[in-house]
Amino acid sequence: MKRQLSDQPDAGCSVAWQLQNGRSRIQRDMAADGFKGDYPYAGVVVVAENRVSEDDSSASIAVETVRDVFAEGVAFGVEDALIDSLNEAAESMRDKKLSGCSVAAIAFSGTHIWYASAGNCRIYRIDSDGIECLVHDQSSAAEMRMSPDHTDYSKKVKELKWWLGSTSPGKPVCGHSRIKRDTTYLVLTAGGWVQFESSAVAVHTKAIKKTLAGWLSSLSRDLKLAYRRQGGALGAVSGVKSGSGTSVPWKSWSLVAAVLGLIGFLVFANPFSPRTGEEEKTDLFYPDSVEQIVQPIMEDTSQLAVDTAGSSGMFSMIADSLTVELPDSEVVPDITSDLPLQVVQVGGEVPVLSPDTFAVSLNAEPDLQWENFTPGIYAVSGDTASCVLAQVISSSYPGLEIVEVDRIVTVRENGVAESARWLSSLSRELAESTVVVVETRSSVAGGAEWIRNYPVFTNGNRADRAGEAGGFAGDSLPGLPSLRNPRCYRIVVVL
Numbered sequence: 001m002k003r004q005l006s007d008q009p010d011a012g013c014s015v016a017w018q019l020q021n022g023r024s025r026i027q028r029d030m031a032a033d034g035f036k037g038d039y040p041y042a043g044v045v046v047v048a049e050n051r052v053s054e055d056d057s058s059a060s061i062a063v064e065t066v067r068d069v070f071a072e073g074v075a076f077g078v079e080d081a082l083i084d085s086l087n088e089a090a091e092s093m094r095d096k097k098l099s100g101c102s103v104a105a106i107a108f109s110g111t112h113i114w115y116a117s118a119g120n121c122r123i124y125r126i127d128s129d130g131i132e133c134l135v136h137d138q139s140s141a142a143e144m145r146m147s148p149d150h151t152d153y154s155k156k157v158k159e160l161k162w163w164l165g166s167t168s169p170g171k172p173v174c175g176h177s178r179i180k181r182d183t184t185y186l187v188l189t190a191g192g193w194v195q196f197e198s199s200a201v202a203v204h205t206k207a208i209k210k211t212l213a214g215w216l217s218s219l220s221r222d223l224k225l226a227y228r229r230q231g232g233a234l235g236a237v238s239g240v241k242s243g244s245g246t247s248v249p250w251k252s253w254s255l256v257a258a259v260l261g262l263i264g265f266l267v268f269a270n271p272f273s274p275r276t277g278e279e280e281k282t283d284l285f286y287p288d289s290v291e292q293i294v295q296p297i298m299e300d301t302s303q304l305a306v307d308t309a310g311s312s313g314m315f316s317m318i319a320d321s322l323t324v325e326l327p328d329s330e331v332v333p334d335i336t337s338d339l340p341l342q343v344v345q346v347g348g349e350v351p352v353l354s355p356d357t358f359a360v361s362l363n364a365e366p367d368l369q370w371e372n373f374t375p376g377i378y379a380v381s382g383d384t385a386s387c388v389l390a391q392v393i394s395s396s397y398p399g400l401e402i403v404e405v406d407r408i409v410t411v412r413e414n415g416v417a418e419s420a421r422w423l424s425s426l427s428r429e430l431a432e433s434t435v436v437v438v439e440t441r442s443s444v445a446g447g448a449e450w451i452r453n454y455p456v457f458t459n460g461n462r463a464d465r466a467g468e469a470g471g472f473a474g475d476s477l478p479g480l481p482s483l484r485n486p487r488c489y490r491i492v493v494v495l
Contacts, residue, residue, distance in 0.1 A: 013108050013179060014238045016213040017045050019368065020220045021452060022191060022231035028053050030189055031063040032233040035070045039110060042078045044070040046105035047121065047233035049189035051163055058093050058101035062164055065089035066105050074107070079114040079176060082107045086116060086164060086172055093165030100165025103172075104135070104187040106237050113179050113237060115187075118172040119163035122193040124186040125177070135173050137190065138162050148198060157194070184212070184238040192232030195223040212238045214401045217374050226452055338385035342488060343393075344437050344460045346373055347495035352396055357389065361439075361461035361489075370447045372457045376403045378435050378492040380474040386490040393493060400493070405455065406433040407474030410488035413440045413466045418481035420444045428453045430477060437489050439465045456492055 017032040034045035046066045048059035069085035082105060093100050102119025115123050115135065123135040136142045141156035150156075162170030179185065188196055216234055225232045340359040345351050351360040366373060377397065379390035381404040390402045411419040423436060424445070431453035438444050439460040451457040471485025 013043070014212040015043055015045050015108070015236070016211070016216045017047065017233075017235040018216045018220055018374070019233050020225040020231045022225065022228045023449070024229040027230045029056065029059050030191075030231065030233040031059040032235055033063045033067045034235065035067050037070065037073070037109070040075045042070060042074045042081075042107050042109035044082070044105060044107045045187065045235035045237060046103065047187050047189050047235045048101045048103040049120065049191070049233060050099065050101050051119065051160065052099045054099065056099050058098045058165055059103075061092050061098070062086070062089040062101050062103045065092065070107065075109075078107050078109055078112070079174065082114055082116050083172065083174060086118065090165045094167065098165060100163045102160070102189060103164050104189075104235075106185050106187055106235065108179065108237050111178050111180075112176065113185060114174070114176050115185070116172040116174045117187075119160055120157070120190040122188055124188070124196075125183060126186060127180065127183045134175060134177075137193070138173070157190070179237065179239045181239045184236055187235045189233045191228060191230040192223060192225060192234055195225065195228065195232070211399050211401060212236055213375050213399065335385040335388055341385055341389050341490055343491045343493060344458065344489050345493045345495065346456070346458050353393065357392070361465065363459045363461075366458055370445070371459060372451045372454060373494045374455060375494045376401050378403050378405055378408070378456055378494070380404070380408055380490050381406055383473060383490055386473070390491055393491065397493065397495070400495070403455070405435050405474070407472050407477070408435045408437065408489050408492060409472045409480070409482065410437045410460070410470050410485070411440060411444055412468055412470035413442070415470045415482055416440050416442050416444055419470065422479055422481050424448065424450050426453070426477075435492050437492065438462070439468075441466045456494060458492070458494070460489065
């Protein structure tokens, strides 16, 4: 099942989920997914982790069953629908004689949330008052109230008293709560909450950045899940309506009002003050007391830059969207020679970007078994066209963060063997600032573990562009078996 990380508002809430595999090749399979309903239909986020490390589809069954029930439309009886979907998943596991899994889910509609957990997952509430664990794991360690520093803790925490799909009597732990503007509910599998409990409080209480999805990604990095033997699945629902692009914070309006007030004061000489009688005249501004100087009109270079690039088409829109953010002394860069810019869109349906400005290759169905990615807009650092147009894309996808990387490497059929050897040997530090797009007929990595070193390792348009020359954009590296190529990608958008 593919990973998706979403951050869309649903009746005042944002929802996000993420799956991060660990470094061990022998680890328990995990799954994370969700559904974003339009009010009054409820949304849901669910995470799951297999009970054993065998090739078992229990976690996927649990997540997909819960997601599909809510995708059909649940407007009433949300808690009953949540419990019924978990029971349906458990029955399917028992029918297939599977080992079962741990699962945690949060359904939400309006200002209400309903949660359920079974096995070795936990659910937390994070707000201005701190962090509270709403549902503990159903393990021997939790039953004995054993502290993490106990010598037997790591052993007892793996001994589950009950889990989804178990043949012994039991049921999920369920509850209901109200979600407020400053409240975030977090669900974690065992690999995540064990690190969450032992790490510094500052890691968890950091303010949500531009998006809930960005906060989850930051939390995953802070917990170092990619470097643990067992990774983790994370999900969150927040009352902070972040990244919607439709509302302006009150502080922004206050700033605008203050600026307008200052302009009014300077232009109209404080028109708000009372005036009584005729103003007193002085000789201060008489011609005989002040030398009149005629200042020559300076050429408006910023307008000239726009006019020379063309007054119509996409460039004008780009200039309009950027000049408001630039100081008066700066000139809008002319990037018309770079258009249309090569872009890969990972996930989603038909691209919404203008074909005059962006040449988009669509990877509609990414698969995390063979790829690795985290939502964001990845642009080449120092590349003017890439950075400028990343801002334009951000206006279409306000929920995505712009991430600057050192290079984007495009692998095509003429360089499969050399690229595979070089990419697999690249150090983790250099790989972290490198995005890889694969457009080949043959396999480059085969889902190897080293692709997790790259923030994005994804397919492009393999069917149509495999025969073109590969290359890269950005900074080069020793041994890089390709050359800079303008027909290679300079932005990768992961939805």
